[in-house]
Amino acid sequence: MKLVPYWEVAPESIEDPEASGVKMRWVISQKDGAENFAMRVVEISPGGHSPLHRHPHEHEVFVLKGKGVLTCEAKESPLIPGDVAFILPDEEHQFRNIGQDKLEFLCLIPVKK
Known part of the structure; x- marks a missing residue:
């Protein structure tokens, strides 16, 4: 079992020229023995954004703090604490x-096998 306050997991800056002000905490991952899903806490600074991207796996999001916009397949939707989003495989998306x-949210993704 792993039990730890998420803020004790060191954040990693996202080094992508298409992203700005994004950090990620891998709070549960394969390093912890997770075989199916990984859980990340994503933090985006005011004015920051993730890259506009797509990938072959789904992911689930739960907004914890802040105010943002999710762009998914060119449609913009507001994000506030308590919102959940399900992003299908290969949907182009971005968080701002x-x-x-x-802006802080949980993001669950399948582990790479």
């Missing part, structure tokens, strides 16, 4: 922080 504070 439009608030004054950090």
